[in-house]
Structure formats: structure tokens, C-alpha cells
Amino acid sequence: DVKVTQSSRYLVKRTGEKVFLECVQDMDHENMFWYRQDPGLGLRLIYFSYDVKMKEKGDIPEGYSVSREKKERFSLILESASTNQTSMYLCASFRASDTQYFGPGTRLTVL
């Protein structure tokens, strides 16, 4: 069974704080993704990575950065959190010829 874990289920931060969201997968998948999900807007891709130290911008990368130093770990960084980044953040991983598997999500509130 693929397992994707995320560091926190719920997180509350203040405007301007630096926020780290961690994602770890245990199936040696090459590809990892960060999405955010908001009511009425569905899942939107922030960044993805197809290999260690590689990253590609998704549809809404502004205000975010990512880090992939090890194959199993993909971090999402909010350099200076803002209230419009309050959302559910979902990490996913996949290997070619398979589908995506999601972590449980982190519900982030920025006050």
C-alpha cells in the first residue's frame, strides 16, 4: 500500500510567518505534487517535482516555493503567509503507469 504522510493535519499561523509543510511518501515514487483545495475552486496545482532537486511550477505558484532534497520528501514553503493562503493543502505522489496517491491533507489557517 502506498503511504503518503503530511506533517500536520491542522495548522494555525499568523500573517507574515514562514510556514513549512512536509510530505513524505514510502513507495519510491519519482513524482510528487502539492495542491491546494478551496470550496468552489477544486484542486489547483501549486508545484510538482519529477525528481530530486527538480521542480516545476503548477497553475498557482505565486507566494509558494518548494524543496526536494530527498526522493521521499517534498516540502512546500510559504515564505510570508497571507490570509488568502488559508486553505486545505494536499500532497500527492505517483509513478509512471500508475495514478496519484494523496496524503491526508493539512488544513492551514492564516490569521
Added chain:
Amino acid sequence: RKEVEQDPGPFNVPEGATVAFNCTYSNSASQSFFWYRQDCRKEPKLLMSVYSSGNEDGRFTAQLNRASQYISLLIRDSKLSDSATYLCVVNYGQNFVFGPGTRLSVLP
């Protein structure tokens, strides 16, 4: 036009009903197709892949029509536990494009 479109929903159906979800996609280069299920405040989980020949898993049947760029999901004998949002997902290469989802409520 959005890349993946689904019935807007919500669908409210009685237990035991048959319900059909429709999905269309715009990118003809799409290679793989899936239905995911997402419960309230949870992550999406794979329900089933969709193959050109059609495939069935118990009460669930998925169909793909590549010529029409159309995907469907049929749920027979719906249960209360089927209440969720159903997401149509289209893949090409490393790209996964999610539809907005259709919410289903199965009522007692």
C-alpha cells in the same frame, strides 16, 4: 472552456437508486482516466481507473469514449456510504487534471 468538466450537482438520491455521473475532457492527448472519491474534509482516494473497454467493480461501472472525450461512472443500488464528492481525473504524462467534482448525497 475548462479542461475537465463534470455535472454540477449536487445529486440527492434515495437509497437503492442508480446514479450516473458524466465527465468531459478537452485534451485529446489524455492518456489515462480515473474516478476518485472524496469524503468531506478528507483527501481524494482512487475509486477506479477507466478503460476504453469499460470496467466494472461491484456496483460501480466506468466507461470511456475517446472519440467523444467523455467518461462516465454509474453507481447501482446506492448506499448511504456512497455519499461523497466524485472527481473525474484525466492524466497525460506527469499532468493530472481534476474536474471540479460532483457531490452525491444518498438519502435514507
